Amino acid sequence: MTKQHSENETPAAANTLAEALVPIAFATMAVLNRIGAENDLSLTLLRVLGILRDRRPRMAELADRLGLERQTMSGLIARAEKRGLVVRAPNDEDGRATDVFLTPEGQKLVGHLIAQAQQALAPLAEPLSPPERDQLQTLLRRMLGDD
Amino acid sequence: MTKQHSENETPAAANTLAEALVPIAFATMAVLNRIGAENDLSLTLLRVLGILRDRRPRMAELADRLGLERQTMSGLIARAEKRGLVVRAPNDEDGRATDVFLTPEGQKLVGHLIAQAQQALAPLAEPLSPPERDQLQTLLRRMLGDD
DNA sequence: TATTGTTATACTCTATAACTATA
DNA sequence: TATAGTTATAGAGTATAACAATA
Numbered sequence: 138m139t140k141q142h143s144e145n146e147t148p149a150a151a152n153t154l155a156e157a158l159v160p161i162a163f164a165t166m167a168v169l170n171r172i173g174a175e176n177d178l179s180l181t182l183l184r185v186l187g188i189l190r191d192r193r194p195r196m197a198e199l200a201d202r203l204g205l206e207r208q209t210m211s212g213l214i215a216r217a218e219k220r221g222l223v224v225r226a227p228n229d230e231d232g233r234a235t236d237v238f239l240t241p242e243g244q245k246l247v248g249h250l251i252a253q254a255q256q257a258l259a260p261l262a263e264p265l266s267p268p269e270r271d272q273l274q275t276l277l278r279r280m281l282g283d284d
Numbered sequence: 285m286t287k288q289h290s291e292n293e294t295p296a297a298a299n300t301l302a303e304a305l306v307p308i309a310f311a312t313m314a315v316l317n318r319i320g321a322e323n324d325l326s327l328t329l330l331r332v333l334g335i336l337r338d339r340r341p342r343m344a345e346l347a348d349r350l351g352l353e354r355q356t357m358s359g360l361i362a363r364a365e366k367r368g369l370v371v372r373a374p375n376d377e378d379g380r381a382t383d384v385f386l387t388p389e390g391q392k393l394v395g396h397l398i399a400q401a402q403q404a405l406a407p408l409a410e411p412l413s414p415p416e417r418d419q420l421q422t423l424l425r426r427m428l429g430d431d
Numbered sequence: 432t433a434t435t436g437t438t439a440t441a442c443t444c445t446a447t448a449a450c451t452a453t454a
Numbered sequence: 455t456a457t458a459g460t461t462a463t464a465g466a467g468t469a470t471a472a473c474a475a476t477a
Contacts, residue, residue: 154417155405157424162312163331164428165305167351179466184310196436204314209468211437216466233435233476258302264426270301273427276420277304279411281311326443344458356445358460363443380453380458 161261168257172250181205182217186239186247193238195228222246308408315404319397328352329364333386333394340385342375369393 166180173183181203188194188202200210214237217223222243228234239247262270278284313327320330328350335341335349347357361384364370369390375381386394409417425431 153402153406154409154421154424155402157421157428157430158308158312158405158408159316159401160428161305161424162309162316165309166313169306169309170351181467197434204317205467206469207436208438208470212467215437228435231435231477235436254306255300255302258305259300261305261427262301264429265423269423269426272419273423274301274304276412276416276423277301277308279416280408280420281304281307282411283304328444342458343460352444353446354459355447355461359444362460375458378454378458382459 164261165258168261169254172253172257175253176246176250178250182213183250185213185217186222186243186250189223189237189239189243190247190251193236195234195236196225197234199237217243311408312405315408316401319400319404322400323393323397325397329360330397332360332364333369333390333397336370336384336386336390337394337398340383342381342383343372344381346384364390 169183170180173180178186184203185199188199194202196210196214197207199214200207203210205213214223214225218225221240223237224240225235225237228236262273265273316330317327320327325333331350332346335346341349343357343361344354346361347354350357352360361370361372365372368387370384371387372382372384375383409420412420
């Protein structure tokens, strides 16, 4: 019954980690979504550009990372390419594969997006004191296996 | 340059709270998205059902809460209603307004979804010790203003 | 034969615009 | 006149299915 901490509370209260994590995740997505919309980018394309910031993956690798089908990536990247944000080029080693990477314009855009995201997400942590923010950041990084 | 904590790291490292929060948010969304897909629900509809769990809002209130236009809600709710998950009924006090609420079937589904989400999200916290999880949960709740 | 990627098709999500009904 | 909601329309995102090219 997932009542590990206390016994008297309403079902809607954040008693489990999931119940605290989900609203924060939605709030984070709302911010990213707004930044995306301001730049005419879907959340998915925003994420693609973030991945391409320091990588030159194949189509299939991109699709896997995002949990999408390859045909979906084809459409997504085709639209991004038409807008001049990314380029496709045949892979040197495998004649079947296609690499994707940012254009200079795409790189510039990603830089702006990251700055905007950092600025827009910072207020989320406002209720926390500076040491608490560090603590939170450490815990989140450990969750990611980032240690 | 957002280098508040240390000086020697790659640009991709999680130096700011945002850079730790965003991947966790995407990971959380991926889990919710999978659970939604398994139940033939979009992330948005999943969220709508979660809100309806303990509320009977008007269409406009739902749209505001999700950051969507009212026409978008009309379509979303129309499809959910056709599937027997929710019902629309005229508001008692305002003849223009329409209330939305879960059917018994919708209520049952939401119960399953919440159980699935808790179970599927729990592993995310696996790298943390039990006291660290409590700490994280506390910090996230404080971020939400849930104190 | 298996894998990489694309095209064709269909449905959901979303917004802009135009409309009806009630306040 | 302003607000609540819907319908019409169009574009992006997504998946299933069928296909071409390469391994």
